[in-house]
Amino acid sequence: MPPHPAAATGSARLDRAKLLAARYKAAEARPYLASALYALTVVPSEQVRTMAVDRYWRCYVAPAFVDATGVEELAGVWIHEAAHLLRDHHGRADRLPAADQRDRLRVNIAQDCEINDDLVTDGLRLPPGLMEPRLFDLPPGRLFEEYVRDIPASCAHTLDCGSGAHGVPAPWDLGEHGTGATAGLGPVEAEALRRQTAQAIRAHARLRGTIAAGWQRWAEEVLEPTVDWRKALTGAVREAAAWAGGAVDYTYRRPSRRTPALGGRVVLPSLRRPLPRVAVVVDTSGSMTEEDLAAALAEVSGVLREVGVGGNRVTVLACDADVHAVARVTTVDQVELAGGGGTDMTVGIRTALSSPDPPNIIVVLTDGHTPWPPEPVKARVIAALIGPDAPQPPPWTETIRIPPRP
The missing domain is CATH 3.40.50 (Rossmann fold)
Structure with missing residues (x-):
């Protein structure tokens, strides 16, 4: 099978050493997220503006973005993209009302607000321009389903975290056609990884007590879900x-x-x-x-x-x-x-x-x-x-x- 165009475009230009150094830094700073970070499969693509994920735990990376961004900020973006998948944003987006699902950018903004307020509180450095609840006069600590109601439809937002976030297939997605190094994870493996990460967060919180409240709430919900x-x-x-x-x-x-x-x-x-x-x-x-x-x-x-x-x-x-x-x-x-x-x-x-x-x-x-x-x-x-x-x-x-x- 010929390589997918998204996988081939720009692959020779990607500074993998810098990108992987940033992932190592993210895993070292937040060891409880290490398994999730290293489960992400890197796919170079010039079709994305920064970094994006799909539901198969592939991370599509723009070579120019890596060149222009410092290692510390790249580490924050690694954690940001992993958070979309750990929190099952694409699965939750599939359960939104149809009108909200069609507005993928507004959904993506709300999801970024859910994630970024936790990351900023946790002391992580992120590139400028990322969405936070305070930009919309919204309180921190809420889920994206609550934020999406108050995000204006006309909001300017050029970033796209991919189908692993808002659930809408993106032009660069490999879908189910990835093989070998780009095969990705299936839903069963992804759910096991979420539980493993939640257990690591709980253990880290008990030993050191230095976990952002948002991550602790997420871990408890995964390990002891509220029954519908x-x-x-x-x-x-x-x-x-x-x-x-x-x-x-x-x-x-x-x-x-x-x-x-x-x-x-x-x-x-x-x-x-x-x-x-x-x-x-x-x-x-x-x-x-x-x-x-x-x-x-x-x-x-x-x-x-x-x-x-x-x-x-x-x-x-x-x-x-x-x-x-x-x-x-x-x-x-x-x-x-x-x-x-x-x-x-x-x-x-x-x-x-x-x-x-x-x-x-x-x-x-x-x-x-x-x-x-x-x-x-x-x-x-x-x-x-x-x-x-x-x-x-x-x-x-x-x-x-x-x-x-x-």
């Missing part, structure tokens, strides 16, 4: 719905397809797979705010729709120490959140199970300060706990913790 409660709730309801739908029974309403083979003398029943029925028990005691309840109930409603449960198969019970309202609903607006007294979710669960058409799944929205049934009930119970201090429910429930709204 919406995904967890969706998964729990989906699993419970599959479990309920897996139950089968015999019915004569639709005879078995084997009946004709018996000449009509015997009618065989067919197996049916029932749709799950769901009850949502909402804690309306005095310790719960109506705003939190409405927000959480809206989320549960969305989860139920996503897994295909809706219509008259969902019953909502408003409950404090007694059940105040029971309704089969099709929209959140139909729910009456009555109550405001003491708390006993056992009453709501038992009321749901005593209905003529009892549920297979019960979702309990509560702050957790409530009695629970003393033993497992005849339904899958998902306890959706609102607030960080909610006590742990019985082990036979499936627990999802919902943080309070900011």
Whole structure:
């Protein structure tokens, strides 16, 4: 395969000794980032203005930029580009709203703001012209997803850190065509490298305590990630719905397809797979705010729709120490959140199970300060706990913790 033009252009002119000396200096100054720095594959290219990365951990370098920049500043740029990949900026950019994704330069500015305020605080020297939050009167220490909302679309920014940052393929990208020395890393190797770097940061912080706060926060999030409660709730309801739908029974309403083979003398029943029925028990005691309840109930409603449960198969019970309202609903607006007294979710669960058409799944929205049934009930119970201090429910429930709204 002929060499990729981005790899061939300007390769003879690159001062590799200077560039690699800068990487060594960066690794020596920040040893916890050494593995990430040395995992980057150098690809000379005159199509980039400075340095840029792709999602395969290739670092595209402009020879003229290396010539014009001091070793200490180059060391700072090495760390800057590695930070884009360690923080999975391209993966996070893929999850932005479509309108933001199309404005790759504004996304890149926001990402640079997330990185550079940490690097400057950490005492690193960077070339002039790099973006920092203070240039936009924004506070330091935020994630780029927060910054991107406040970066003006018309902002002048000529630098491009590449698809490894903003996620949009660049003209110089090798993509999946790199081989040999330019093969790059796959997603599994990249994730292992992130964890290894996070562990090195944690160990360095314990021994010396000289890690920038932004890097420490990043490392803790990698090693002990915050669970996305919406995904967890969706998964729990989906699993419970599959479990309920897996139950089968015999019915004569639709005879078995084997009946004709018996000449009509015997009618065989067919197996049916029932749709799950769901009850949502909402804690309306005095310790719960109506705003939190409405927000959480809206989320549960969305989860139920996503897994295909809706219509008259969902019953909502408003409950404090007694059940105040029971309704089969099709929209959140139909729910009456009555109550405001003491708390006993056992009453709501038992009321749901005593209905003529009892549920297979019960979702309990509560702050957790409530009695629970003393033993497992005849339904899958998902306890959706609102607030960080909610006590742990019985082990036979499936627990999802919902943080309070900011």
